[in-house]
Amino acid sequence: MVGTLYNAIAIGIGASAGLLLGKKISKELQIQVFKALGLFTLGLGFSMSLEMNQPFAVFLALVFGIATGHKLQIDQHLRRLTDQLGQGAGNGLIQSVLLFCAGAMTLVGCMQDGLQDDPTILFIKGTMDLVSSALLAATLGRGVLLAAPAVLILQGGLTGAFQLWGAAWPAEWIADLTGLGGLLLLALGIDLLKIQSFALLNFVPAFILLPLFRPVAIWIQVELPLLLAF
Secondary structure (H helix, E strand, O other): OHHHHHHHHHHHHHHHHHHHHOOOOOHHHHHHHHHHHHHHHHHHHHHHHOOOOOHHHHHHHHHHHHHHHHHHOHHHHHHHHHHHOOOOHHHHHHHHHHHHHOOHHHHHHHHHHHHHOOOHHHHHHHHHHHHHHHHHHHHHOHHHOOHHHHHHHHHHHHHHHHHHHHOOOOHHHHHHHHHHHHHHHHHHHHHHOOOOOOOHHHHOHHHHHHHHHHHHHHHHHHHHHHHHHO
């Protein structure tokens, strides 16, 4: 839970700074900080992706997951919802909670913290949210400050769920989920560096499909060659 606690505190500090400083925060500083975070996210994603136990299963889950997400328009629906929100404290709270919680990095970070007691991703996310909350608070007002306890509750609940359910998951599942999360972090790092944009939320169904594709991948790799040999 330490990663979520850091994330919530970072949002509180960032939002407070944004309310105090207004629009004096340098845009150039924001760009440089996000470049550094993007570079580190790339390195972390690459390291996590190497932990895959069954790469073919991850590949199948990734392909069918993005197909499902694209069909459901998950990322696009959330973006439209955010764009439709107006100004004001209540809407500032909703906008900031959506920004801070409804993303692939939240899912991967809570998964790593819950399953492996590794808060690194949430530390990175918290630092990113520190900058974002300052800029949002300068524009949307005090509603952004209220996002800190909301993030603590939502991310804390998600991390706790992974801790509870993940205890019964095989180590091979956790390794593949970690590898899949690493691929999404690679995409996020590329996005942060403005190299290529990804609809990252459309990849989320891959996490649900991965356990289903593990036996399929094993059958294709082990049983199918034996059948074709006859």
